[in-house]
Amino acid sequence: MNAAQGALAVLALVLLIFFLTLFIGVACAAIILSYWLTPRRIKKVMERQGVRGPTPKFLLGNIPDMDAIFSMIKTKASDVDSFTISHDIVGRLLPHYFLWSKQFGKRFIFWNGTEPRMCLTETDLIRELLTKHSTSSGRSWLQRQGTKHFIGGGLLMANGTDWYHQRHLAFPAFSGDKLKRYAQYMVELTEKMIRDLESAVRGGQTEFEVGQYMTQLTADIISRFEFGSSHAKGKQIFHLLEVLQSRCAEASRHFCLPGSRFFPSKYNREIRSLKMEMERLLMEVIQSRRDCVEAGRCSSTSYGDDLLGMLLNEMQNKRIGQGGAEFCVNMQLIMDECKTFFFAGHETTAVLLTWTMMLLASNTSWQEKVREEVVRVCGGEPIRTDHLSKLSMLSMVINESMRLYPPALILPRVAFEDIKLGDLLIPKGLSIWIPVLAINHSEELWGKDANEFRPDRFSSKSYVPGQFMPFAMGPRNCIGQSFAMMEAKIILAMLISRFTFTISENYRHDPVVVLTLKPKHGVQLCLKPL
Numbered sequence: 097m098n099a100a101q102g103a104l105a106v107l108a109l110v111l112l113i114f115f116l117t118l119f120i121g122v123a124c125a126a127i128i129l130s131y132w133l134t135p136r137r138i139k140k141v142m143e144r145q146g147v148r149g150p151t152p153k154f155l156l157g158n159i160p161d162m163d164a165i166f167s168m169i170k171t172k173a174s175d176v177d178s179f180t181i182s183h184d185i186v187g188r189l190l191p192h193y194f195l196w197s198k199q200f201g202k203r204f205i206f207w208n209g210t211e212p213r214m215c216l217t218e219t220d221l222i223r224e225l226l227t228k229h230s231t232s233s234g235r236s237w238l239q240r241q242g243t244k245h246f247i248g249g250g251l252l253m254a255n256g257t258d259w260y261h262q263r264h265l266a267f268p269a270f271s272g273d274k275l276k277r278y279a280q281y282m283v284e285l286t287e288k289m290i291r292d293l294e295s296a297v298r299g300g301q302t303e304f305e306v307g308q309y310m311t312q313l314t315a316d317i318i319s320r321f322e323f324g325s326s327h328a329k330g331k332q333i334f335h336l337l338e339v340l341q342s343r344c345a346e347a348s349r350h351f352c353l354p355g356s357r358f359f360p361s362k363y364n365r366e367i368r369s370l371k372m373e374m375e376r377l378l379m380e381v382i383q384s385r386r387d388c389v390e391a392g393r394c395s396s397t398s399y400g401d402d403l404l405g406m407l408l409n410e411m412q413n414k415r416i417g418q419g420g421a422e423f424c425v426n427m428q429l430i431m432d433e434c435k436t437f438f439f440a441g442h443e444t445t446a447v448l449l450t451w452t453m454m455l456l457a458s459n460t461s462w463q464e465k466v467r468e469e470v471v472r473v474c475g476g477e478p479i480r481t482d483h484l485s486k487l488s489m490l491s492m493v494i495n496e497s498m499r500l501y502p503p504a505l506i507l508p509r510v511a512f513e514d515i516k517l518g519d520l521l522i523p524k525g526l527s528i529w530i531p532v533l534a535i536n537h538s539e540e541l542w543g544k545d546a547n548e549f550r551p552d553r554f555s556s557k558s559y560v561p562g563q564f565m566p567f568a569m570g571p572r573n574c575i576g577q578s579f580a581m582m583e584a585k586i587i588l589a590m591l592i593s594r595f596t597f598t599i600s601e602n603y604r605h606d607p608v609v610v611l612t613l614k615p616k617h618g619v620q621l622c623l624k625p626l
């Protein structure tokens with residue numbers, strides 16, 4: 097090596113050390129800023145406004161306190177009689193909320209690791225947040241990371257202008273005309289399930305775990321909604337999605353260190369291969385639609401009018417321009433939306449139906465009232481969409497079921513900028529946690545009988561906005577609300593007019609939270625055909 101080459105090598109080494117030091121310095125500064133300085137600033141701003149909470153531990157926040165509270169509740173719960181059906185479930189399912197709201201009042205802050213979360217239960221402030229601040233608040237980084245592998249950047253996890261465009265893109269799938277068409281296959285698929293149940297009863301079976309039937313039926317319905325005639329492949333894809341979702345949940349319990357998702361661990365390898373397999377199947381469905389259009393077997397201008405077809409048509413139109421901003425629909429977004437709609441629209445409806453069946457089975461007078469109404473409104477004919485608005489008793493029962501057992505029991509948001517909410521200043525970066533379950537069971541809002549099944553409380557709309565919001569509210573509410581309500585009414589009306597049902601002695605009342613609010617051991621009912 098001559099002198100010039102030596103000098104060059106030294107220079108390269110110096111530059112390398114310089115950039116490495118710079119990179120490490122910037123990374124450290126970013127970590128200190130987001131894990132230390134910003135949370136401390138938020139804590140101070142909230143304390144100045146009188147919002148306090150349990151003392152957080154360094155880096156871990158209140159996670160150890162929550163663990164301790166949950167294990168204490170678990171020990172107590174094992175003594176609780178699960179043979180009795182009690183709807184008084186907030187203390188069991190949100191014990192940390194139960195404890196801290198008593199200690200610190202309606203507004204308090206707790207720390208999920210280094211993330212400060214403010215619990216908000218005041219209905220006027222919730223209404224203001226959800227209706228006026230739909231773009232200045234949204235999904236947190238932590239939430240998006242947690243769901244990245246199975247739903248990616250679909251509508252549920254999108255923020256800002258992306259969310260705005262994605263919402264507009266999906267909106268036409270829920271127009272009145274389209275909903276009427278979906279009703280046809282909802283009836284068709286429910287009829288098929290009823291025939292299966294009837295044949296099982298003829299074969300001597302009397303007891304059924306209805307949760308499994310509801311999960312299967314809602315999966316069939318959402319597969320038709322998304323994939324039309326390719327629904328069989330859709331179900332295969334969604335099966336993989338369910339496995340992927342549970343692997344992601346397991347992985348998040350094992351790895352909580354920053355960057356752990358990059359480790360070549362057993363979980364991460366499995367997650368990656370499941371994701372690749374699922375996306376390969378999705379691409380096959382997409383490719384067969386394209387081949388169909390290119391070969392002229394389908395309409396040359398349309399990929400179909402199910403959700404997938406609608407999204408492909410939009411991609412064909414290339415770009416959606418809005419207010420100068422341009423938004424591109426690409427293949428990854430189409431796949432993410434397909435996964436998102438299955439995830440958001442399948443289990444939520446299945447658990448709603450399962451809890452409602454349990455409530456009707458254990459309140460036979462309401463079961464009878466609803467049955468009489470269905471018979472009167474439908475007059476023995478197959479159910480149609482024009483019957484649905486006349487089924488008011490059934491609507492009241494569904495609402496009461498969603499009040500006691502809301503499928504989405506928490507609404508989480510993070511402030512992207514400083515937000516003025518009533519008398520509160522919410523600083524940028526603060527997470528807001530709306531405990532829907534606790535609001536739905538509040539005696540202050542619903543009266544002394546808040547923990548009782550009393551559907552007639554919904555006979556008049558006497559609750560204030562922000563008090564009852566199973567589908568959230570404001571611009572970012574559930575886009576599938578009408579779809580879900582139509583589906584629930586059709587399925588329940590058809591079941592109630594064909595069977596009487598009672599609670600089996602094998603049913604154990606043990607609601608648990610696994611993303612949605614579920615019956616831990618399923619719901620066992622005895623069915624008798626009418």
Ligand code: HEM
Binds near residue numbers: 448572574
């Ligand atoms: C009983 C059934 C359902 C319940 C209780 C429910 C509840 C909710 C709630 C509370 C949200 C807001 C979540 C949040 O802001 O944190 C939401 C959003 C959403 N739901 Fe539903 N949902 C149901 C059924 C459906 C169905 C059937 C579909 C699709 C066919 C669907 C698709 C979505 C989507 C895509 C979002 C995200 C909307 C956005 O962020 O703009 N949901 N749902």
